[in-house]
Amino acid sequence: MCGRFAAGHLTQRQMLAIMEHFLYGKSLPEGILLPAPEAGYNIKPTQQVQMVIDQEGAPVSLGARWWLVLHWHRGAAKDWKATTFNTKIETAHEKPAFRTAWREHRCVIPALAYYEWTGPKGKKQPWYVTVERNIPVMFFAGLYACLPSGSRSCTILTRPAIREIKHLHPRMPVILSPGRALSWLQKADYDDVVAADYGSDWQGRIKHHQVRPFGRDDDGPELIEPYGLAV
Template sequence: MCGRIVGGNLTQAQMLAIMEDFLYGAPVPDAVAPEARSGWNIKPTQQIHMVCKDAEAFIATSARWWFVPHWFKGDVKDWKQTTFNARIETAAEKPTFRTAWKTSRCIIPAVGYYEWSGPKNDRKPNYITLETNAPLIFFAGLCSTLQDGSRTCTILTLEPAEQIAHIHTRMPVILKQDELAPWIGDEMETTAAQDALGAGWDGRFKFHEVNKFGRDDDDPELIEPIDRLI
């Protein structure tokens, strides 16, 4: 679930300008973070844009999209669990994620994401986003800082809204604008977050099937509706 996200062609500065009002001020850019991927086909293990809290400030940084807990001592490539997504229903209790749930929440800005549907031997990609006033959507995530100072992250998921339940059995937790600061500011109780986050979007999803694309394809045309003549 949520194995590809779309960053579009927005720069970090443009993203920060959009988020400034929602976070009571623009996050501070992390000058030493590795460059994050932009584009139309961003994959797990790639570096993605992320906003987290560091001391008292919100930090705009990047993280490797495949969560590795802070206590893991090996190379990130040696981490074998599939952790680019985490279930919001269980993340607070899972040993892999529970410290991050308490202390290292993050938001991951994107334009949309892909989800595949259909029979196993003929899976079809769908592009999914939301009708909102902002040109971004914001996934709820968890992040970790490893011993070498690098960051990793995961996108939280939950059961799908009825409008898109026919596409997949899970969907990313998409935060409302007034939930951004409380989420990464650790101002939400676990129960409230599990019950309310990501809800209320039903009827506001925009989605359509797109043409099949290759692993390394990256072009704005990837999100265009499928050409039925192909």
């Protein structure tokens, strides 16, 4: 976890405008939340995702490959073999692979929700997991790195799952409230004790429902439609 997520139909411009509004108090341009034709409901590691970073007090939206490749790697990104599309927020500050990004390269990754699977191999049941919120997207806490080629890659941080979804998986992505997202981007907290609390304020505000099983390359809004009983 987190191995798949949904970013929906929001464009880069729309996501950046939402970030500027909720994190920095800027006004939303008229019509900014109108749906765009693009869809991304089955985003996988190694695909390009949108991330937002803070540059001198202003948000900047950039593309990045979802699977962190360390800055010192000299080969192609596809040649990086370590499993670094997720990392634990509890230990990222001290691990050699992540501590530089922890100090210098934090990001947030906008999403609608993420998926989790339960059940035996061959009969896995997918679940759509999101949070109650008053904005179109939620924010994953992430770290990113830049390669000598100029390309970027990122990882999504994870934490112990909160009570409502422990039965799906023992871990979950770190989902930031708008206020915590801003302090995360601006590197207000370096302390591992403080950082381990990120994402804990969603207790009682998680929503999840079953969705139909889908294939690796399936996409579209039908992937997130309830299938079976909503929870």
